[in-house]
Amino acid sequence: MFLGTYTPKLDDKGRLTLPAKFREGLADGLMVTKGQDHSLAVYPREEFTARARKAAAASRTNPKARAFIRNLAASADEQTLDGSGRITLSPAHREYASLTKECVVIGSVDFLEIWDAESWAQYQEETEAAFSAADDDDILSGLL
Numbered sequence: 001m002f003l004g005t006y007t008p009k010l011d012d013k014g015r016l017t018l019p020a021k022f023r024e025g026l027a028d029g030l031m032v033t034k035g036q037d038h039s040l041a042v043y044p045r046e047e048f049t050a051r052a053r054k055a056a057a058a059s060r061t062n063p064k065a066r067a068f069i070r071n072l073a074a075s076a077d078e079q080t081l082d083g084s085g086r087i088t089l090s091p092a093h094r095e096y097a098s099l100t101k102e103c104v105v106i107g108s109v110d111f112l113e114i115w116d117a118e119s120w121a122q123y124q125e126e127t128e129a130a131f132s133a134a135d136d137d138d139i140l141s142g143l144l
């Protein structure tokens with residue numbers, strides 16, 4: 001399970017060190033894709049495969065399903081952690097997520113998200129009121 005917030009720095013070669021507590025869950029390989037809200041999503045390989053198969057089962061006549069599948073598959077980059085626990089983020093991924101040196105890695109239960117630090121702070125500010133007003137019944141019933 002991926003939980004918590006961490007602030008690693010992106011190096012000049014586009015490498016990002018993932019938090020040590022997440023490395024075991026990613027040891028068998030990982031996939032980096034475009035995430036939502038201009039973040040990057042990092043999935044363990046098995047989780048990505050399951051999500052991709054589920055997405056591929058959607059009707060290709062549905063324009064939203066086609067767009068989702070295309071973006072997910074076209075932006076996927078298979079990686080393995082190097083000996084220092086780093087991954088290399090492609091120029092396209094860095095541009096998509098507006099990544100600079102200051103990054104934020106958050107656990108999202110079954111995957112990780114990588115955010116530009118300023119974008120993450122802005123996102124938190126914009127969504128804090130809705131989070132504070134939500135109750136467990138809203139979340140559990142899928143109303144959020």
